[in-house]
Each structure stands twice: as C-alpha cells, then as structure tokens.
Amino acid sequence: MxxxxxxxxxxxxxxxxxxxxxxxxxxxxxxxxxxxxxxxxxxxxxxxxxxxxxxxxxxxxxxxxxxxxxxxxxxxxxxxxxxxxxxxxxxxxxxxxxxxxxxxxxxxxxxxxxxxxxxxxxxxxxxMAGYLDTEKGIHVGVSPWRRLDDNAIPARAKVNGAYVNTALAKTDGALCGFDDVVVLTQEGHVAEGSAMNLFLVRNGQLLTSPVSDNILEGITRHSVITLAERELGIQTLCRPLDRTELYIADEAFFVGTATEVAPITKFDHRPVGSGQVGAITRQIRDLYSKVVHGLLPTYEEWVTRVKVASL
Ligand SMILES: Cc1ncc(COP(=O)(O)O)c(C=O)c1O
Missing domain, CATH: 3.30.470.10 (Aminotransferase class 4, branched-chain amino acid transferase, N-terminal domain)
Structure with missing residues (x-):
C-alpha cells in the first residue's frame, strides 16, 4: 500500500x-x-x-x-x-x-x-470490503442492552461516546454466538441494530422503526425506502415495532453504510420466514449494490466520482 x-x-x-x-x-x-x-x-x-x-x-x-x-x-x-x-x-x-x-x-x-x-x-x-455477510443471511439476537434515549445521549447525533452502547451490545451479542443484535428502546420497542437500521417485511410491505424510536436517521435507510418505493412499488410503513414482530416477519434485513443490505435469516434461534434469504430482500440488496456502483443513472446524484490514477 x-x-x-x-x-x-x-x-x-x-x-x-x-x-x-x-x-x-x-x-x-x-x-x-x-x-x-x-x-x-x-x-x-x-x-x-x-x-x-x-x-x-x-x-x-x-x-x-x-x-x-x-x-x-x-x-x-x-x-x-x-x-x-x-x-x-x-x-x-x-x-x-x-x-x-x-x-x-x-x-x-x-x-x-x-x-x-x-x-x-x-x-x-x-x-473495507464487507462488514456483515450480505449473501447467506445472518443470525441476530435481541440484546439485553437498551438503546440510549434522545434525552440522554441522542441516537440521532452520531456521537463518539454513544458507541459504548454499540460496543456493549455488539460484543456481548458476539459472545453469545450472534452475528449482530437488535437493541430495544427503554419502552421495549425495536430501535435498530448495533450500528445499522432494521427493516422487516410483512405481507409484502416494508416496516421500519420511526425516527422517534431512538435510531440514527440512516442514509441507507432513506435510500432503501426510496428504492423500494420507486423501483419496486413497495411502500414502507415507519411505526413502532414490537419485539415479537421480529419472530413473525416474512423477511428481515439490516441496512447501513458499512453493512449495506444484510439479510437476516434468524432472530433469537427462530428462523425468519422460510429461513432463507427472502425475495424482496434480495431485490433490495441487488438494487442497492447497483446504485452505489453508479449503475443506475436515475440515482447518479447520490454518487460523487473521483478519478484515482495508478502511479
Ligand atoms: C447506530 C447506527 N444506526 C444506523 C446506522 C446506519 O446509518 P447509515 O445508513 O447512515 O450509515 C449506523 C451507521 O453508522 C449506526 O451507527
């Protein structure tokens, strides 16, 4: 290098x-x-x-x-x-x-x-190549650690010190054998992953936690909502999610800049839907990959290109 x-x-x-x-x-x-x-x-x-x-x-x-x-x-x-x-x-x-x-x-x-x-x-x-597996599906546990509250250390701001919360949840989850974790709000709603936002698919519709449930207002989350609606005609409902909705979802995936679109095939040892990567998840993952590689002209405004000549 x-x-x-x-x-x-x-x-x-x-x-x-x-x-x-x-x-x-x-x-x-x-x-x-x-x-x-x-x-x-x-x-x-x-x-x-x-x-x-x-x-x-x-x-x-x-x-x-x-x-x-x-x-x-x-x-x-x-x-x-x-x-x-x-x-x-x-x-x-x-x-x-x-x-x-x-x-x-x-x-x-x-x-x-x-x-x-x-x-x-x-x-x-x-x-950085991949942060989480985006092919075969990951196993996610619900963390016993709760997400920080907006009135304590706001999740909406990407505060360095707040990532102690992420480190505790992610590390303890890894020691329990999970690829990543979901953290709940103090009220017990699903907030997000350790450092990524979460989507569920139920009855052909996308569900994700609202920004008022102590999540980072993710840029990938916004990209996915936009792509699902414009390219696939799938609406996203942003509403509080209960923990047990994880267990009965048809499909689930994490999204984030490093994470990209990572299919979740198991929550707390329970298979998600068929236990395989779902069709909607696959479509969104592939669309996202095309967009970030500048292959969809409609979204070129999201991509800033810089030439890097070899020396
Ligand atoms: C706590 C948390 N939530 C969600 C995300 C995803 O946000 P974005 O898509 O903007 O990368 C991140 C990414 O860093 C994060 O740290």
Missing part, C-alpha cells in the same frame, strides 16, 4: 503522525461526532464512487449542532478534502471514510464551553 495520509489540524499528514494529545477533551469525555462514508472502486473507469457524501456531511453538521461543536469547515470544503484524501491515499478498492469533529481543547472538566472552545475536523480512510 502507498504512503497513507490523514487530515488533522488543517493539513494532510502521514497517517502515523496523525496523533492527538492524551489530554484532548474528546478523548477524556467522548465529545466528538463522526460519520462513516463508503466509497466503491469502479475498475472500468478507474474511479472511486463516494456514496451520498453531501448527505453524510449534512448529518455531521447536524450532529455537531446538537453537541454544540463548531464545524471549522463548510460542507463543500469537507467534501473537497475527502476527495483529495481518496486521491492522496491511492484508494483503488472499496474504502470506508471516517470524518470526525472533536473537542480539541486540552482541558479537564466535561462542560462544553462555547463559544471559547477549540473544535477540529479530522479524517482518515481504511480499506
């Missing part, structure tokens, strides 16, 4: 030099927000296709606003730095991009003092 770079404190640095001080507020208290963006390698055109990059930076801006973090750059500037980094890092394979806005003050005390604080934007890339 060629020399890898990161962006930190306003400049591109060799990845190994992109370090922060141990007294950094974000390290001490988790006071940072982030995004996960995926870019796909298109060998025919020697381009990387970055999926919905403007939407990711819009969400980063909203997360920052919720946390009173001051975005040091405009959305256009962050997109531009992202495209430059993809070129500098010679990304010629599917890649995950991680921008972070963090409290850069070297200061003890959790208070988010504004406006006299120092916030910074940083960015790095890592190669």
């Amino acid at each position: 060629s020399q890898q770079y990161a962006y930190l404190r306003g400049e591109f640095l060799p990845l190994e030099d992109a370090n922060i001080n141990i007294r950094t507020h974000a390290f001490l208290y988790g006071t940072a927000v982030f995004e996960g963006i995926k870019a796909y390698w298109l060998p025919e055109t020697q381009e990387m296709a970055v999926f919905r990059v403007y939407d990711h930076y819009r969400r980063l801006s909203q997360s920052s606003h919720i946390l009173r973090l001051q975005l040091p750059l405009s959305i256009d500037a962050m997109v531009d730095i992202t495209l430059q980094l993809i070129q500098k890092n010679q990304c010629r394979q599917d890649t995950y991009i991680r921008p972070i806005v963090y409290k850069a003050d070297l200061r003890i005390g959790p208070i988010l003092k504004v406006p006299d604080t120092k916030d910074d934007f940083c960015l790095f890339t890592v190669p």
